[in-house]
Every structure is written in structure tokens, then in C-alpha cells.
Amino acid sequence: MPAIDINRGTTNVVLPEEVSAEIWGATIEDSAFMSSARRITIPGTGLKVQTITGEPQANWVDETSAKPVSNHTLGKKTIVPYKLAVIEAFSMEFMRDANALYAELVRRLPLALGTKFDQTIMGTTAPGSGFDVLGSATAVSLTPASGSTVYDQFLAVDGNIATAGGVMDRIVLAPQGRAKVLAAVDGDKRPLFTAGVETGTINPILGATVSTSKNVYVDATTDILGIAGDFTKAIFGTVEGVQVSVSDQATLTSGETVINLWQQNMIAVRAEVEVAFAVEGTGYFNLLTA
Numbered sequence: 001m002p003a004i005d006i007n008r009g010t011t012n013v014v015l016p017e018e019v020s021a022e023i024w025g026a027t028i029e030d031s032a033f034m035s036s037a038r039r040i041t042i043p044g045t046g047l048k049v050q051t052i053t054g055e056p057q058a059n060w061v062d063e064t065s066a067k068p069v070s071n072h073t074l075g076k077k078t079i080v081p082y083k084l085a086v087i088e089a090f091s092m093e094f095m096r097d098a099n100a101l102y103a104e105l106v107r108r109l110p111l112a113l114g115t116k117f118d119q120t121i122m123g124t125t126a127p128g129s130g131f132d133v134l135g136s137a138t139a140v141s142l143t144p145a146s147g148s149t150v151y152d153q154f155l156a157v158d159g160n161i162a163t164a165g166g167v168m169d170r171i172v173l174a175p176q177g178r179a180k181v182l183a184a185v186d187g188d189k190r191p192l193f194t195a196g197v198e199t200g201t202i203n204p205i206l207g208a209t210v211s212t213s214k215n216v217y218v219d220a221t222t223d224i225l226g227i228a229g230d231f232t233k234a235i236f237g238t239v240e241g242v243q244v245s246v247s248d249q250a251t252l253t254s255g256e257t258v259i260n261l262w263q264q265n266m267i268a269v270r271a272e273v274e275v276a277f278a279v280e281g282t283g284y285f286n287l288l289t290a
Helices: 017-030 032-036 098-121 150-163 175-182
Strands: 038-041 047-054 073-079 082-091 138-141 170-173 209-212 224-229 234-238 243-247 251-254 257-260 266-279 285-289
Touching: 017 032, 017 098, 017 243, 017 266, 032 098, 032 170, 032 234, 073 266, 082 098, 098 266, 138 150, 150 224, 150 285, 170 175, 175 209, 175 224
Parallel strands: 038 234, 138 285, 170 209
Antiparallel strands: 047 073, 082 266, 170 224, 224 285, 234 266, 243 266, 251 257
């Protein structure tokens, strides 16, 4: 691993580009939505994009009759980025081992950024206008009523998304949802969806890829165990990727705790990113609940 050269006498030292790139790549990989949605670069002021909300309709006509005129229906969607940030403090003793600091940055910071991004999308409160959240999407339970099966529930989800004009192409399960799906069996008690007990992997369900992420679990009155949808309709926007800097002369405030870095022989690492999330229309995602 490359070492990190930190000038102790300088405030807000920017980490080498390759380190920031590594952290940004890990952030995207850790996030269920960053890794699955369509990614675009947007300006800091946001972006207004044209969306197609309807298709033209063809019709049969007699040989000499006038041909039908039909147009696409269009809409506009405003996508606005918001800043997501975290600061982590380390002791100078820890900093002496540059490789350990590097590994710790890569391991910890992406988890915080990616987790918050996903949990915001899975909730009902956006950071502001122009940022879509999915916590109010149609919910389908993975605990079917008597006479139904988990397979029936996925058929219902697939039908809901198809009615909205989409195609279910991905299912993201929290570990709690994964356990529900792996427990589903047929009439002979054979697992319905697993590719093998040894690996615990789940085969595509109705053509949709299945993955697992802790970030999509929501502890609520009725727990949310995952999400299914047409991820081609989801847009993840970023202004310029993650920005990471280091300081040993700042004063940090965390609740009622105040940390003077210089006085306490500590350094702080700040990671921030401007990100946006939007869905091209409604009905393209369903929540999977307990």
C-alpha cells in the first residue's frame, strides 16, 4: 500500500488522489443504491433532465386513410445534490503507522457515507427537494398469508412494477430478508431460491439479480427487509466524487464533547461528497417487509 505523507504543521492537508479514489470506489461498492443505480455527473447547482413519460401509439389504417399522429409525452425532473460528510479523529500514535491509517480510512469512511445514503433513500425524509426517497413505496410482505407463498409475493411485486411500466431487474435484501427468502421451500421441503446450501447464494428471482446489503434494513413498526425494482429508472448523481482531507489543528465538536486536535495530539480525517438520487417516475420500486 502507498504511504500517506501528512504535514503536521499544515491544516486541511488533502490526501493523495489514489487514496481518495480508493475510498470513493469503496463507498460506491458498499452502497446498495450507488452500486446499482445509473450513475451520472451533475453540477453543484443541480440538473434538470427531460424524462419520457409516455410512448406514441400506432394504429391500423386503411390504405388511403390519414395516418394517426401520436407523440411521446415528456416531463422534466430536477435532480439536486446534497453534501454528505463525516469526520473521524485518530491519535498521533495511530498516525505513525501510515499503512494502518490508510487501511482504516478505506475500511471505515465508505461504510459511513454509503450507509447514510442508502438509509436516507429507504426512509421517508429527504435532505431537501430534488432528492427522491422510497420509504413510502408500495410494500409487499415476505410473510405471506395462509395459502400463499414467498414466490407468490415476488410475483405480486413483479406485477406491480410491470403495471408502472418497469421491469424488475434487481432485488436487494437485508440479511433479515435474505433469511426469509432462503427459508422458502416447495411442497417437498426443498429450498425454492437458493443455489446451494453450502454457498447460501440466491438464484435470480423472476429474472431479477439478488444481492444482500445491511443498508436496506429499516427497523420500523413493520420492518423493511429489502427492496425490489427497476434500477434502470434510478439515477445516482455525484458532483466530483469524495473529497478527503486531514487536519491536526482544528477543534471538533461532537455533541457536548470538544476535541482540540493540537492540544490532544490527534488528527482528524474529513470525508465529504455531494450526491443526489432520483427515480424517473413512480411505482418502479416495491418495499419488501416482514
